[in-house]
Amino acid sequence: MTYPKDYNFFKELFIRPQSSPFTKTQNNDLFKTWNGEAIINFKWRMFGVYYYAGIWILFIIYLAYFTLASISYDIFNKENRKKLFFLSIILGFIHLLFEVHFSAYFVPVLTSIYCYRIEKNTDYKEAISVLCLLLDIKFLLFFREFESFGIYFAIIIGVAKRIVSFLFIILIILFGFAHAFFILLKPKSEHDQDLNDPNNPWSLTKKYHQITEDENIANTTTLIEEPDSNTNLFSNYPNSLFSMYLFLTDRNSLSAWSPNDNPLMIILMIVFSFVIVVYLMNLFIGLLNMAIEVDNDRASYLAQKVLVKIELFYLFPNQRRWKAWFPDIIYYYVNDDKIVKINEK
Template sequence: STLEQKSIPDFYFKLLFIISIIFGSIFLIFEIRCCLWNYKTYFNDVWNLFDVGAYLLPIIASIFWLINKSQPHWLTAISVIILSFKFLLFFRVFESFGIYFAIIIGVAKKVFPFLVLLFFIVLGYAQAFFIVLRSNNIDDDNDPQNLAAKYDIVNPDGTTTTIIQDPDSNTNLFIWFPTSLLAVYNLLTGDSGSLSSFTYREHSIMTILLVTFTFFTVIYLMNLFIGLLNLAIDDFNKKEEFLLQKAQIIMEIELFYMLPWQRNNKKWFPDWIYYDIPITEIRKLINAIDNEQTVFNYPPFIIECFVLHELKEELIKQNVELKQQMERIIKYIGVEQDNKEEKDNEKVQDNEKIQDNKEEQDNNKEQDNNKEQDNKEVQDNKEEQDNKLEMQKEQMKEELSKQNIGLKQQMDNLNQRMDKLNQQIENIMELLLKRN
């Protein structure tokens, strides 16, 4: 594109364009494979569309030349720019360059919402300037003919001749909305040449718009934008971002650029990979994962079989704990029953003693008639004691029955949990058998 056509014969030009079409078509086929593999993921990544343009536009430009012996200049210019950026993207695999690409891409994604906000502000001011400074009539003050530069020439005879420079589309950029948008963008960069044809005193609304735009957008928002860029650079200036980017490139090469026999090569893709990593780094990573404070932006990938194995071990531990609890409850129930029997035996012995005492008291009554009143009082006291003992027996029976009901409910709940755990263990074993 930068070579003069006359300096090289048409045969070589034709050969170069055919070669560019062939190589562009090959790479375009790879992009089509990527799209067919997962079209949603493909179109969500803007860089994939950039790759399509880098391969498709040179093909179109080459076809134009082969047919018409010439190319549209705008198509050639865009193709050269996109190919230049595409060439730079090949350096992403090297760490010294890849870190900067990771920063550029990551920061661009993070500040994109701010750029959208800035765009709508520029769009609003462009509409305001367009309404205020556009030309509604031929003879109004904003007409390009009236804004054109005028030069006065003094003739030798003393007369004055006025020369008016022919106006063009740049004389008043605000008569067309797209150029008005371009003029406001120039104001954003500090170029106020688009307003040089207007006087600030006669256009007070324009002056107010200019002051508010320069203060709110140029001074405030642009400095805020620079601060956001600094914060975003600190977030993405990490080796992990470069490694993630490199892993994505390797994944694309393995999936779409390699042949099946290359992917089956055990030297390139072994079944087991051994590597050394410091124990301190592993502990930091485990603690970060447990506390949900990982130092990277993407969660670790855990194999499903490993997760099922861990779940099986947890269920087995829970099963053992439940069995231990059931044994403790059974022992507790046996101890309670033994205590109940001992208490019943003690109560029977007390009753026998009370009966013996009653017989002795009856004998004493027969022997000592003088102590009848005392014996009556003793009998009354004994009857009260008997009543109290019977009340205590009934209360103990009620408490024991309640405890037995509660223990039975606990046993039922434990049995249900045991059944569920056994079912889960069986399901996990079936999944593991299916995978094996």
């Protein structure tokens, strides 16, 4: 767990720090042993908790400034917003000096610079809305170092790694059905009012008939509801893919078509419902339960510690050679009842 004694201070500080056996360890089996847990706890108590608290506090201040700066002009005037964006730029650059995943701060800093230099806010509100969401998620990730939260983060990350190939299979099938429905239900022309085309939006929209004085319904249509972009979601491929996603959320985009007029559409809908909605979704839930049982252990939580990141990117090179923080030997105690349980096994 110690670092090489021979090092170049400026090379490690500005180019690439040297690694230790601890920072190179990627196997969770280490954290299943008492030795691995003792190393983690020692590092965390000696310096990790203090550096982590400082990083978190600095991020909270940065998040507060950026969030306040993104509020509309009716609360903060132009000058106050510029000051808040300027402070966001300063704090963002401080984070960039240390943050290994610099993209988490690089884009917000660029956005703050852009907002600081322009006056209107209508050009960047979409970007700010996404960035605020990402920064809020980044704030949530700080809780992963607490065991009560960290175990769940370990489960989420571990399960996602195990089922990514299965999700890819579902995605390909989803693309295939979206392609099939797009070819089958695409209108001949989106702009012509061709009522002979069963897929034309004007043919799919609601029609209203007048009731005569003798209480009979007139054969000719009196009013036709003007179609919109949602009348036929299969008019282009992206909307067709979105329609397939809506089908998974129990929203049917095929209700505008009559089952008698398009039997192939009904067959495809039944196959899609069985294969994706019934079979694969239930199989997906089962795989989730199996993956959760595998990753639901404390060792996975310990592996999520950010000690490696703190050591390599927040400590100075000479600090990584302090014997008080990186000793050659660590002594720890174990309760008698735990030793008895191990011997019984």
